[in-house]
Amino acid sequence: MQRLYFDGPMSRQALGGATSLSSGSISTIVAELVAEGLVEEAGTVDSDGGRPRTLLRVAPSGACLIGVDVGETRVRVELFDLALAELARCDRPLRRNGYDVTSVVRHISEGVREVMNEAGITADLLLGVGVGIPGIVDRGSDDAGTGAVVYGQTIGWDAVPLESLLRDCAVLPPGTRFFIENGAKTLGQAEMWFGGGRGVRDAAIVLFGSGVGACLVTDGAVFGGARGSAAEWGHTTLRVRGRQCRCGALGCLEAYAGAEALVQRWQEAGATLPADTDEETAVTALLAAAHPEEGPADPVALNVLDETAEYLGAGISDLINLYGPERVLLCGWAGLQLAPYILDDVRRHAKAYALRHPAERVTIELGRLGPDAVTVGAATLPLADFFARGGRLHEQAAEGEAPVERAGWRATMETRTLAAASKEPVRK
Structure with missing residues (x-):
């Protein structure tokens, strides 16, 4: 299979x-x-x-998968067929600082019910639910039967038994498989399987959203989600006694290079934004000020962008020096939004701060799967399990549609890449 x-x-x-x-x-x-x-x-x-x-x-219609992205501002749930074409989706907004465990569990469970009802999918066709979450995911020995436990210092989660909480919701029948991983790792697996990492053995996939994280791939094996791994690259120290990070430490890379820090630094330099402005809108406003269609650029906004490019480049240089990847992929909603304005500078700074030999062999590129890459990656978790179990379903699936000439996931991902550029969702 x-x-x-x-x-x-x-x-x-x-x-x-x-x-x-x-x-x-x-x-x-x-x-x-x-x-x-x-x-x-x-x-x-x-x-x-x-x-x-x-x-x-x-057969694309042979089974279905669900991917969940627990983001900074919303919980996104997407239902996919086996070719990873989207069948249904829903977004459930989170209030600012809204990582209340009960709310997140409710949003996930209700979102799963909503997308399955919308697409008319029965539970016997569902291979599993993958969830990408901020923080460190620990499975331990599972002697207590709690499954995946999340340590999310930046979101106020300490040993949250997310998997057992989801099972207790009873939205899906007993035995439904849940797969919970750090969001950077799910994104990295999607890019390695279907996107900019295909054909590469050693890579670093950077998730640049409200904060920053990374997934590391060494000799084809994906790392970055469990037990204190480099998915917490955003909490490496960039500056001793520097800005306070939302994790509580001083000088973290995330305190300088994440979208939240980017907006904060712009406001500290004099920018004024409405109190209820979300981060994506704020980043759009900063880019409009730094690169207006008409009139002079705002030097303060330009300086903040320039600083962000250097901070991010310096952080990437650490990944280059430590792991020697062939390719670094810049992903995440903020990374994709900022890339047209800062990517060349990020490349320049990364190579300037890195050792010459590993810097000469690395390329720094954009991810190819767009802003939905975390949900796609989360859906690859039950897909990988499906292959590991021998590609078996317990019951016979419904007959598929008429055959088409192209291999399923290739056609889907080509469409997704084009849709990412136009910011349109991929639907079947």
Whole structure:
């Protein structure tokens, strides 16, 4: 299933060569998967002198996945088919400083119910629910049966048993799989599987939103979510006795380079914003002041942007020196919004602060999956589990739609990349 998913469409003969299975085994397994609605025909290809060979692909309608992004200002829940095309979504706003555990759990559970009802999906087709969350996710030995526990110092969470709380909501039937990870890690996995990290063995994926985080990929293995890993790169010290970070420490990178810090520094320099202005609107206002369509630029706003580019570049230089990635991807809503104005300066500063040898081999690029990359990445968590379990469903899925020529996830991700540029959601 995994080989067919990432490399399909493929013929039975090609699958045999790719998996080292006999033709009889391939025929038996494919027949089972077709009967379960997980694999379908996708046209034919000419063979050398013989009959045309039938191509197979993973059926997009064979199962569904849910990805959840617990962001700074809202909880976003998206329902995807197996090709990761969006079937339904909902956004539930969070009040400022609104990381009340009960509210977040309610938003997730109600959002799951809403998207499944909207798309008419039954629970037997759902492979699982992936959740991207700020903070450190610890599973421990799970002797107490609590599942994933979240330590989110910046959001006021200390050992929150999020997985058991979600299970207790009873929105989904017992046995529903929940997969909870740091949001930077889910984003990183999505970019490595489908986006700007494909084909790269060593990478650093930077999540630049209200705060900053990173996912590290070393020799193809994704790190960045559990037990104090480099997902908390935003809380490395940039300046001794510097600005106070929302984690309580002084001088963290996040206190200088996150969108929240960016807006605060602009206001401290004299900018005035309405009290109820959200961060995305504030960042848009700063960019309009620094790069107006007409008239002179605001030097204060320009200076704040320049400083942000240098702070971010300096932080990325630490990732370059410590891990020597081939590629650094700048992602997150603020990173994508600011990139047209600061990316060249970020590259320049990162290479200036980094050691010459690792700096010469790295490229710094934009992520390709747009602002929804965290939810896409969260949905890859149950997808990875699905492959690890052998690609099996407990019950037969509904028949899919008519086959199409393109492999499912490739077509979806190409569409998602284009939609990210136009800021339109990807729907099936």
